[in-house]
Amino acid sequence: MRNVGNAFVKLGQYRDAVSSYEAIMEGNGDIDAAFNLLLCYYALGETERMKRTFQKMLTFKTLGAEGEDEIEEGEKDVLVDDSLREKIKEERTHFLYCIMTAARLIAPVIEKDWRAGYDYLIERLRHYEMRDSSSHLASELEMCKCLYYLKHNSYKEATEGLKAFEKKDKLLRARAATNLAYLYFLEGDYESGERYSDMSLEANRYNARALVNKGNFFFIKADYEKAQTYYNDALAVEADNIEAIYNLGLTAKRLGLYEEALKMFKRGQSLVDSHEIVYQIADISDLVSSPATSEWFNRLVGRVPTDPNILARMGSLYAREGDDSQAFRYYLEAYRYFQVNMDVISWLGAYFVKNEVYDKAIQFFERASQIQPQEVKWQLMVASCHRRRGDYVQAKRLYE
Incomplete structure (x- = not known):
């Protein structure tokens, strides 16, 4: 039945997929079937059934939660099978991931007011934590709620919510400090932001996001060498950290190291092929008079065809090459939009x-x-x- 349900999902036939997953849940259901069922209800917009399925997910038992003491005792016992203990930890990690992913997905949509949706799920997770206190799921979702305020440009509410985590355990304080550093950076309060950045690094020197935040504050001060150091440290921790890669490209560009900047931006493009990265590659190609400049700007125009600045740059390129007809075309388009x-x-x-x-x-x-x-x-x-x-x-x- 599971494979039948998965096939229906791939075909976009969510009603049929629901029937298959519900049949599994009536028998010997598990977290994966419940998660897939919730996804189908999400696709169909059935909010009450999303709530009911989420509640069902919380009833499944995971050995890591109830048997934590046994596992800790087992770690002292050389006879305990390491592979079994590792298997239990993997299953618990997967279980908590499914719960958290489901909560983040449905929280904004299960109530008319997205805040009420988050509050409803946070309350359910608090009840769950009474039997699994080490999961910290309620606090995780509270932090997600704070960050969701940013989508509504409510920086004050996001900041106040994250500050509340200063009274919680060390791990949550560090994560909140990382987010607060980023928020203050966006608001231009660099002094407060750097203070929280230092707090997050004191808690965990190997936090890639915290290292990027710290580098950003040095970048704003035009201390590009120190910024580079922190960005490189972030990459040493997390080799595919796109923020660190992109910012290293910007730093090299500011230092006039154009070849190094191009290398970093092309590395970033292999991970996230965004128009911001393509613009940087095009801009640097223009700065070094690369013959590939027109090709990169043409790619950019294909992605953001109504951006007047890009259209003007294309006009400028053709004007320099003496192609007035093409220059006129792009300049006129640029004028039309701006x-x-x-x-x-x-x-x-x-x-x-x-x-x-x-x-x-x-x-x-x-x-x-x-x-x-x-x-x-x-x-x-x-x-x-x-x-x-x-x-x-x-x-x-x-x-x-």
């Missing part, structure tokens, strides 16, 4: 003058004059266009 870029407006005005299309040139120079009314040259350019097209009366009036 009509106050003076470089774009100036180039377009000059392009129309060059091609003796003075009516169009006047439109762009008048637009420039509206944006910079104190700048005399734009009115002079308008007057010049009137003179070139033979409207001497209007040109004289503007010159005067």
